[in-house]
Amino acid sequence: MKIIVLVKQVPDTETNIKVGDKSINEAGIKWIISPYDEFAIEEGLRLREKNGGEVIAVSLGPDRVQESLRQAYAMGADRAVQIKVDNYVPFDTVLTAELIANFAKAENADIIIGGRQSIDSDSSQVVIQVAEGLGIAHISFAVSLEISGTSVKATKEVEGGTQVVETSLPVAITAQKGLNEPRYPNLKGLMAAKKKPIETKTPADLGNPASKIEVVGLEPPPPRIPGRKLEAADAKGYAEQLVKALREEAKVI
Amino acid sequence: MSNVLIVGELKNGELKKISKEITSAGRKIADALGGKVTALLIGSGVEKFAGDLGAVGADSIVTVNAGDFNAETWANLVAGVIKDKNPSVVLVPHTSQGKDYSPRVAVKVGAGIIADAVGLSVDGGKVVAKKPIYSGKAYGNFKVTSPIAIFTVRPNSQEVVQKAGAGAAEAASPSAGDAKVKIVSSDLSGGNKVQLAEASIIVSGGRGIKGPENWPVIQGLADVLGAALGASRAAVDAGWISHSHQVGQTGKTVSPNCYIACGISGAIQHLAGMGSSKYIVAINKDGDAPIFKVATYGVVGDLFEVVPALTDEFKKVLG
Ligand SMILES: Cc1cc2nc3c(=O)[nH]c(=O)nc-3n(C[C@H](O)[C@H](O)[C@H](O)COP(=O)(O)OP(=O)(O)OC[C@H]3O[C@@H](n4cnc5c(N)ncnc54)[C@H](O)[C@@H]3O)c2cc1C
Numbered sequence: 001m002k003i004i005v006l007v008k009q010v011p012d013t014e015t016n017i018k019v020g021d022k023s024i025n026e027a028g029i030k031w032i033i034s035p036y037d038e039f040a041i042e043e044g045l046r047l048r049e050k051n052g053g054e055v056i057a058v059s060l061g062p063d064r065v066q067e068s069l070r071q072a073y074a075m076g077a078d079r080a081v082q083i084k085v086d087n088y089v090p091f092d093t094v095l096t097a098e099l100i101a102n103f104a105k106a107e108n109a110d111i112i113i114g115g116r117q118s119i120d121s122d123s124s125q126v127v128i129q130v131a132e133g134l135g136i137a138h139i140s141f142a143v144s145l146e147i148s149g150t151s152v153k154a155t156k157e158v159e160g161g162t163q164v165v166e167t168s169l170p171v172a173i174t175a176q177k178g179l180n181e182p183r184y185p186n187l188k189g190l191m192a193a194k195k196k197p198i199e200t201k202t203p204a205d206l207g208n209p210a211s212k213i214e215v216v217g218l219e220p221p222p223p224r225i226p227g228r229k230l231e232a233a234d235a236k237g238y239a240e241q242l243v244k245a246l247r248e249e250a251k252v253i
Numbered sequence: 254m255s256n257v258l259i260v261g262e263l264k265n266g267e268l269k270k271i272s273k274e275i276t277s278a279g280r281k282i283a284d285a286l287g288g289k290v291t292a293l294l295i296g297s298g299v300e301k302f303a304g305d306l307g308a309v310g311a312d313s314i315v316t317v318n319a320g321d322f323n324a325e326t327w328a329n330l331v332a333g334v335i336k337d338k339n340p341s342v343v344l345v346p347h348t349s350q351g352k353d354y355s356p357r358v359a360v361k362v363g364a365g366i367i368a369d370a371v372g373l374s375v376d377g378g379k380v381v382a383k384k385p386i387y388s389g390k391a392y393g394n395f396k397v398t399s400p401i402a403i404f405t406v407r408p409n410s411q412e413v414v415q416k417a418g419a420g421a422a423e424a425a426s427p428s429a430g431d432a433k434v435k436i437v438s439s440d441l442s443g444g445n446k447v448q449l450a451e452a453s454i455i456v457s458g459g460r461g462i463k464g465p466e467n468w469p470v471i472q473g474l475a476d477v478l479g480a481a482l483g484a485s486r487a488a489v490d491a492g493w494i495s496h497s498h499q500v501g502q503t504g505k506t507v508s509p510n511c512y513i514a515c516g517i518s519g520a521i522q523h524l525a526g527m528g529s530s531k532y533i534v535a536i537n538k539d540g541d542a543p544i545f546k547v548a549t550y551g552v553v554g555d556l557f558e559v560v561p562a563l564t565d566e567f568k569k570v571l572g
Binding site: 011013014016017019024035036091093094097119120121122123124125126127128129131132133136137138139140141153157158159160161162163164165166167168177178211212213214215216217218219220221222224225226227228229230232234235236238239240242243245246247250252253 | 264324325328348349350352353355356357359360361364365366367368369376381384385386387388389390391392393394395396397398399433434435436437438439440441442448450453454478496497499502503504506510511521522525528531532533534540545547548549550551552553554555558559561562563565566567570571
């Protein structure tokens with residue numbers, strides 16, 4: 001079973017973001033694997049442990065993404081591939097998906113797993129676009145997954161609840177929280193990961209797809225409506241003031 | 254000519270508010286580009302909503318008769334209508350369903366896509382989509398350069414504007430194709446009475462509610478307001494409520510008009526999910542809690558006193 005796991009490198013949530021003209025200022029940023037992709041890596045490893053085969057971790061971006069690939073190695077990935085794109089626009093889902101689909105096609109992958117969204121762009125697009133590009137099934141927001149032989153059974157989160165769905169390989173999956181608990185790499189794994197090779201592919205190797213988006217510019221978030229703390233003698237007083245503020249000032253209730 | 258296609262969404266046979274929101278947004282874009290707005294509705298008996306969408310700006314309504322939602326067949330149906338109508342701008346709800354089929358549509362019609370747009374404007378004949386990025390710590394503006402541009406639009410981000418279009422209805426029957434994924438069963442009992450991601454008012458509880466037996470305090474206020482019930486990760490991880498209620502980076506992203514945070518400290522991962530709410534009310538014992546940095550109205554007090562008092566007061570004024 002050949003399993004591709006998608007590993008996107010994103011700024012740590014707690015990192016301060018400084019907005020540049022068309023991208024953020026990367027100085028001082030701490031990079032992490034997007035949290036949902038950790039669920040994807042873990043699921044890939046579990047599927048391999050049960051069904052055999054190999055887990056290939058793929059990340060797209062400049063050389064700094066090798067750090068995330070080493071972490072995937074430390075967790076237990078068999079191979080790591082960097083799709084080397086230096087001027088990487090993290091919101092260009094169509095370009096990303098086309099590169100990954102072309103890679104997956106060349107590898108003849110059975111399973112592609114990524115997070116339900118990356119926390120820098122919240123797009124929820126890439127994995128399903130890869131599925132469409134390959135003409136294969138997809139299951140989004142998976143909270144459980146069972147694969148035996150070529151049959152696939154999963155529970156996915158949908159609006160208002162869950163659904164049980166079935167399909168057969170090949171399949172693309174997006175991981176939702178609840179799918180598993182990602183393992184921590186141990187020290188031995190981390191040491192070994194330093195020496196493992198990272199394969200690189202260039203866009204030219206993967207069909208040189210064109211971008212279909214243009215970054216017009218980045219800006220800081222809009223200013224919030226100025227806030228204030230209310231003053232009152234007791235709970236009833238607060239309640240009266242709040243109701244008045246929400247109805248007469250904010251007019252939202 | 255730059256025509257706009259919006260893809261509406263239904264829930265339990267009713268038109269969702271987001272359908273009107275994106276029709277109004279589509280109208281604004283079409284007016285700026287000199288085009289028409291077509292609204293697509295997929296389902297059974299959907300013709301009856303033609304008037305509703307006509308009233309908020311749709312020039313015409315295309316209806317497609319279909320059974321339950323399946324991302325693959327929906328993608329085929331939407332792509333079929335796009336190929337037939339050839340719009341240059343397509344607006345799709347950024348909802349569970351929209352996120353499930355829109356990526357396939359983009360690839361099928363060779364379109365660029367910007368997901369989770371909260372602002373749509375027109376510049377030089379092209380739509381500029383604004384979206385929060387990096388957990389809301391920045392906003393980005395993007396254009397799509399392919400002939401067809403798709404945008405998924407965040408619920409509650411667009412105003413519904415009454416503006417009559419012709420609203421003429423026409424039925425279409427593009428090919429649904431076969432789905433590789435079969436739906437075996439659905440369990441829709443665990444969810445919110447009011448959908449979290451699309452709710453215009455949310456009342457949320459955190460670790461400060463102390464235990465699952467106290468949800469009625471929060472739910473009582475939510476019920477009076479017709480609001481959805483949210484939770485912080487601390488409350489979810491403690492097993493007090495299911496993950497489907499979680500707001501934040503590893504939960505749902507919400508943009509209600511009003512978010513009432515009860516006993517929630519306002520950690521950065523929680524703010525990542527609710528920071529774009531228009532008005533934020535924080536009820537917290539600790540006056541230094543970070544939630545007060547984003548709160549429009551802050552109450553430093555015990556939620557077990559303030560929330561019931563607030564529920565009573567709203568009962569009084571809302572009757
Ligand atoms: C990778 C990652 C992802 C995460 N994702 C999320 C996410 O999606 N959503 C999320 O919410 N968190 C998320 N977190 C967790 C986040 O960091 C916080 O731990 C969490 O939000 C805290 O929840 P809380 O505010 O309910 O609890 P606490 O931080 O414990 O705050 C409880 C608050 O209740 C107040 N309080 C106590 N008693 C009362 C009372 N009687 N009346 C009034 N106020 C009272 C206290 O003053 C305190 O401020 C994530 C963390 C990580 C590392």
